[in-house]
Amino acid sequence: MLLLLLLASAFLLLPWAGAGRIIGGWEAKPHSRPYMAYLSVQSELGAFACGGFLIRPDAVLSAAHCVAGKKKVNVTVTLGAHNINKNEPSQQMFHVGHWVIHPRYSGYTSENDIMLLKLKPRAKLTKSVSYIPFASHKERVEPGTMCQVAGWGRTSMPGDVTSVLMEVDLKVQCEEKCTESFKYYRSVTMICVGDENGKKAAFRGDSGGPLVCNRKAHGIVSYGPKNSIFPEVFTRVSYFEPWIRAELRKFALQDRPDSPSSV
Known part of the structure; x- marks a missing residue:
């Protein structure tokens, strides 16, 4: 989504514009969302941030546009954070060396905007760090459902x-x-979300964070309109469940002692 071609038609949630820009919201209770991940991304374009969420001790889901199309990319994932500018004892930090962007991701159309990052070593599960279940392939969230x-x-x-x-x-x-x-x-692959009154929204930099409905991750913050904050588009996680499961199996194989990539 970082391609300038898209800016003419839809203002993407550009990660370099600021991390986690929540409009019309409130401060979360510290560590009440232990699945939240903060992605610090550095590339030749500079430093910026995205959101993400832990789905397994060794895997974080986020948006493909957070890293796609960039060179010399370095990604650091922080789990267990409330105040990201403080060195909190609950925080766990990972320098990510491997991530997988969906093979049919398009920076022009924003389709298939999903990415899986591998954590090594695995995250240590605590009260401040835990994973969230994600929607299965047959699950759909209905219009009118209130999510977070x-x-x-x-x-x-x-x-x-x-x-x-x-x-x-x-x-x-x-x-x-x-x-x-x-x-x-x-x-089929996206969810339409938003506040019709135009007072509440995820915005630039929230990219990659989860849309949580009924205690499951159903969406991934993807993009929104150019000159307003309604409506917004989220990647539909349930559609991609088979792809996510397949990649997670590959992660497990990479951790086997006889795997060349585990050396």
């Missing part, structure tokens, strides 16, 4: 900044809201 999104950083479009985890409630919308707004919206 969380992230770190700016809390308004003008750029007010916070370093603590913020959260906001957002409602799943009918597909027409997004098909009317976005040329490349695909209901």
Whole structure:
């Protein structure tokens, strides 16, 4: 989503614009969302951040556009954080050496905007660090369902900044809201979400964070409109469950003693 070609039609949730920009939300109770991951990304374009979420002790899900199309990329994942600017005892930090972008990800259409990062060593599960279940292939979240999104950083479009985890409630919308707004919206692989009053939103930099509905991760923050904050598009996790499972099996094989990649 970092391709400038897209900016003409849809303002992507550009990760370099600030980490976890939650609008109209509130500070989360510290460590109440122990699955949240903070991704610090460095490349030739500079340093920026994205969100993500732990789905297994060795795996974090996020958005492909956080790293796609960049060179000399270094990714650091922090788990167990509330105030990302403090060295909290609960935090676990990982320098990620391996990630997988969906093979059909398109920076132009924002389709298949999903990425899986491998943590090595595995995360240590604690009260502040644990994984969240994600939607299975047959599960769909219905319009009208109230879900939650969380992230770190700016809390308004003008750029007010916070370093603590913020959260906001957002409602799943009918597909027409997004098909009317976005040329490349695909209901099979995407979820339409937002606050019709235009007061609450995930915004730039929240990219990769989870849309949590009924205690499961159903979506991944992907992109939104150019000049407003409604509606927003999330990657539909349930559609990609088979791909996620296949990649997780590969992760397990890589950890075998006889695997060349485990050396």
